[in-house]
Amino acid sequence: MRRVTPEIRAEIEQLVTEHHWLLDHGQADQLHTLYAEDAVSSGPLGIMEGRDAIKAWGERRITVDAGLVRHFSGGTRLAFVDGVLCGTTYYMTFRDSQPDPLHPASVGEFREQYVQADGRWLIHRREIAPIFGGANAAAHAQRLAAGERS
Numbered sequence: 001m002r003r004v005t006p007e008i009r010a011e012i013e014q015l016v017t018e019h020h021w022l023l024d025h026g027q028a029d030q031l032h033t034l035y036a037e038d039a040v041s042s043g044p045l046g047i048m049e050g051r052d053a054i055k056a057w058g059e060r061r062i063t064v065d066a067g068l069v070r071h072f073s074g075g076t077r078l079a080f081v082d083g084v085l086c087g088t089t090y091y092m093t094f095r096d097s098q099p100d101p102l103h104p105a106s107v108g109e110f111r112e113q114y115v116q117a118d119g120r121w122l123i124h125r126r127e128i129a130p131i132f133g134g135a136n137a138a139a140h141a142q143r144l145a146a147g148e149r150s
Contacts, residue, residue, distance in 0.1 A: 002080040011121045012114060013076055016089055019123070020071040028061035036115050036122045043128025045145075064147055068096040073110070085114040085121070093133075106133035 015034060022030050032055035035041070041048045048054050075090040088111050092104040108130040115124040 002083065004078045004080065004085070008085070008121070009076075009078060012078060012085070012087055015114070015121055015123065016073055016076065016087075016110065016112075020073065023061075024070050026062055028058035029055070031055075031058045034123055035126075036117060036124045039122070039124055039126070041123075041126040041128070043126075044130060045128070066095075068101075070094045087112045087114065104133060106130045108132070 019031060019034055022028060022034075032051045035051050035054050037051050039049075039051055039054060041054060045057070048057055071091055071093050073089045073091040076087055077089075078085065078087045080086070088109050090109055091107070093106040094101060094103075095105045098105050108128065111125075111127040111129055112123055113125040114121045116122070
C-alpha cells in the first residue's frame, strides 16, 4: 500500500494554498493551471467539467467585483484509496460583504482527488461541500453568476 510521504503532503498543501491565494488575490483566471486536463469541480458554483471549463469560470470571475474574500484551510487528511491520492481539507471563507465580516461566510470541506502529471500533483476531482453557511455559499454563487458584487 502506498503511503503519503512528507514530500507529497507538502506538495498537496502548497497546491491547496495556491488555489486560495489565486482566488483571493484576483487571479482566478490562473486556477485552471492547478487542475488536471479532465478535472471535475462541483459545489455551490455548479459543476465544471474539464480544465477549459475551469479556465472559463476563472476568466469570468476576475471581471466580477466579489469584494474582499479570504479562504483559510487546514486539517488536511491525505490517504491513498485504491491507488488514488484522496484528501479532505477543512475551510473557512470570510467576505467583507457579510453583516459581520469577522464571522465566516461558509465553513466546510474540500473533498479532493489528485493526480500526478508532468512530475507535479494536480487536482483531479474537487467537491466543495459547505457544512455551515451553505445558504450563504449558494447565494454568493448566484450573485457572482449574475455579475453582482457579493
